[in-house]
Amino acid sequence: MMRLRLLLVSLVSVPLFAQSGSAPTLAAKPPMGWNSWNWFAGKVTDKDIRQAADLIVSSGMKDAGYNYVNIDDTWEGQRDANGVLHTNEKFPDMKALADYVHSKGLKLGIYSSPGPKTCAGFEGSYQHEQQDADLYASWGIDYLKYDLCGFRKIMDQEAPNDKAKQNQMMRDAYEKMHQAIVKTGRPMVYSLCQYGWDSVWQWGPEVGANLWRTTGDINPTFERMAFIGRAQAGLSKYAAPGHWNDPDMLEVGNGKLSLDENRVHMGMWAMLASPLLAGNNLSQLTPEVTAVLTNREVIAIDQDPLGKQAERIYVEGPIEIWARPLADGSRALAIFNFGEDDNYMRGISLHLKEAGADNGWHAHDVWTDKDLGPIMDNTNFTLKRHASVLLRLSR
Ligand code: GAL
Numbered sequence: 479m480m481r482l483r484l485l486l487v488s489l490v491s492v493p494l495f496a497q498s499g500s501a502p503t504l505a506a507k508p509p510m511g512w513n514s515w516n517w518f519a520g521k522v523t524d525k526d527i528r529q530a531a532d533l534i535v536s537s538g539m540k541d542a543g544y545n546y547v548n549i550d551d552t553w554e555g556q557r558d559a560n561g562v563l564h565t566n567e568k569f570p571d572m573k574a575l576a577d578y579v580h581s582k583g584l585k586l587g588i589y590s591s592p593g594p595k596t597c598a599g600f601e602g603s604y605q606h607e608q609q610d611a612d613l614y615a616s617w618g619i620d621y622l623k624y625d626l627c628g629f630r631k632i633m634d635q636e637a638p639n640d641k642a643k644q645n646q647m648m649r650d651a652y653e654k655m656h657q658a659i660v661k662t663g664r665p666m667v668y669s670l671c672q673y674g675w676d677s678v679w680q681w682g683p684e685v686g687a688n689l690w691r692t693t694g695d696i697n698p699t700f701e702r703m704a705f706i707g708r709a710q711a712g713l714s715k716y717a718a719p720g721h722w723n724d725p726d727m728l729e730v731g732n733g734k735l736s737l738d739e740n741r742v743h744m745g746m747w748a749m750l751a752s753p754l755l756a757g758n759n760l761s762q763l764t765p766e767v768t769a770v771l772t773n774r775e776v777i778a779i780d781q782d783p784l785g786k787q788a789e790r791i792y793v794e795g796p797i798e799i800w801a802r803p804l805a806d807g808s809r810a811l812a813i814f815n816f817g818e819d820d821n822y823m824r825g826i827s828l829h830l831k832e833a834g835a836d837n838g839w840h841a842h843d844v845w846t847d848k849d850l851g852p853i854m855d856n857t858n859f860t861l862k863r864h865a866s867v868l869l870r871l872s873r
Contacts, residue, residue, distance in 0.1 A: 502720030505667050505688035507781045509621070509753045511546025511587070512539075513727050516698070516757025520552040520598055523568040524575050527586075531579045533760035540584065542772035543781065544756065546621050546667070547579050548587030554600040561606055563613060576618035587621030587667070588614055592651035593628020602628045607658040615662035624655055626672035645676040649685055656686030669724065669753075679716035679723055689724040689753050696726035698733025700742075700864055704816045707746040708798065710787075717751050717787035724753050731758030731767035738865040740770045741845055742814055745868045748780035749788035749800050749812050775844045776868065779810045788812070791832040797861070801833035808872035809835045810844075815861035827855045835871040844868040 512530055514522040531547050534540050555566035565572050579586040590610060591602035603610040603624075614622065629651055637643035652670055659666050670682055670690040682690040692713060693706045706725050713723045728747060730740045747754060756771055779802075788802035788810065796817025802810050811833045830836055830853070841853035845868055850857075859867050 504665055504720065505722065506719045507783070507785070508722045508751050509546055509667055509669075509689065509755070510544045510777075510781070511548055511585070511621075511754075512544060512756045512760065513548040513550055513587070513623075515550035516696070516727050516729060516732055517759045519550075522549065522552060524570060527575060528578055530760050531582045531584050533763070534584060535582050537760065537763055537768055538772055539756070539760075539768075540582075542774065543777055544754070544771075545583075546585050546587050546755070548589070548621060548623065548755065550589045550623065551596045551598045551625070552600055553588065554590070554596065557601060557606070561609055563601060563606065563610055566600075572617045580618060585620035586618065587623065587669075588617075588619045589623045589625065591625045591627045591629060592655060593626070593630065593632060595628035597625055597627040603655065604629065604632065607655050608661065611655065611658035611662050614659075614666065615664040619664075619666060621667040621669065622655070622659065623669040623671055624652065626675070648672060648676065649681060652685040652687065660686070679713055682716075683721045687721060689722040691724045691726060693725060696729055698729040698735060700735060700739045703729060703735075703739075703743050703746075704814075707743070707750070708790075708816070710750050711790040714787040714789040714802075717785065719783075719785040722751060722753055723787060725750060727753075727755040727757040728771075729757060730770055731756070731763065736864065737766055737770070738862060740767065741868075742816075742864060742866045744770050744773070744776055745812055745845070745866050746800075746814065748776045749802055749810060749868075751780060751782070751785060751787040751802070754780055773845070775842075775847070775870065779804065779844070779868075779870070782810075792826075792829045794826060797826060799829055799833075801829075801835075803834055804870075806872075808870055809833050809839075811835070811869045811871055813859060813861060813867045813869075815863065815865050818863055820860070820862045828853070828857060830855050830871070833871070835873075839871045839873055842870045842872075844870055 553569045555564040557563050576586045593602045594604040595602050633644040633647050667688045670687045673694045674692040678690045717723050782804045784805040786802050788800040790800050792799040798814045800812045837854045838852045841850040
């Protein structure tokens with residue numbers, strides 16, 4: 479089998495956009511919560527959001543750290559003669575909804591576009607940025623996902639065939655809404671959604687982004703999830719407290735993902751210091767899915783205060799090893815089998831040195847909650863198809 483060694487990215491380098499001096503107050507850790515799109519898409523209503531808030535509390539997800547309840551596209555109605563945006567009939571009273579969500583100790587997120595229209599064809603914020611930001615603040619909104627969509631048309635119209643100008647327009651549009659939010663005086667997590675165009679991770683922090691999507695949309699298949707997860711290789715240096723790469727919302731519990739597949743998904747996102755925004759139907763939570771979503775040790779890796787995203791340190795065919803340093807000096811190391819066959823691990827070294835660990839370090843198996851004792855580079859693991867091993871290694 480051909481061995482392919484990938485570029486090793488230092489796991490201890492200083493994050494490019496680390497905020498000097500004071501620590502960030504917003505999104506100091508990757509945001510956690512739930513978003514309506516993956517399950518409800520255009521059907522979401524006020525009632526669904528209230529029920530999601532109730533279920534986040536009763537399921538134990540709130541206690542595990544999930545605190546944003548985010549309404550995605552299709553809440554928007556029409557603008558009145560003064561340009562003030564109204565909600566549509568699915569959301570009769572956004573302020574009352576925000577009050578309800580806040581009464582549960584949770585926060586409310588909303589969605590818009592810098593374009594005249596959103597992806598689903600609803601009203602966007604184009605030329606109404608301040609008016610909309612003020613409206614969100616008056617409702618008590620805590621989080622905005624701002625999705626390029628309809629703005630692409632404006633870019634094409636105003637700068638046809640001029641990629642550089644289009645990219646500048648895109649940055650300006652995101653900066654404009656950032657300034658509008660700042661002017662409201664209300665802290666709102668600012669989430670960019672433009673599918674990773676123009677290497678957004680290089681300039682996201684400059685336009686006030688706390689997170690930015692790095693790819694197109696996820697869907698509830700192992701193939702798409704794995705493709706997006708693996709596409710994050712090389713991006714670790716752009717993540718830091720206050721601003722995160724966003725490989726899109728979780729599909730844990732959606733589609734036909736098996737337990738192993740849900741663990742690969744959740745474990746990979748935790749390794750990536752990714753925002754953890756569940757996207758499942760919370761009224762159909764099974765004990766298995768709840769256990770995956772609320773695993774304290776996995777969440778602790780995701781939320782580690784050092785905020786260092788994992789990097790891929792080894793790949794051989796469908797087997798990949800990723801590692802990240804953690805604040806207490808330990809290391810998280812994950813082995814994934816993205817392939818269709820079992821038992822790929824024979825003879826593959828764990829590359830402990832590249833992970834910043836060494837022979838003899840103590841290994842804890844996170845998903846099985848078992849201490850494995852001292853680990854060696856040649857310790858053998860058997861990984862079934864679409865399975866993973868997630869280890870916490872300490873000296
Ligand atoms: C897409 C976005 C999705 C969802 C959808 C809503 O552009 O990537 O996450 O927000 O729009 O219309």
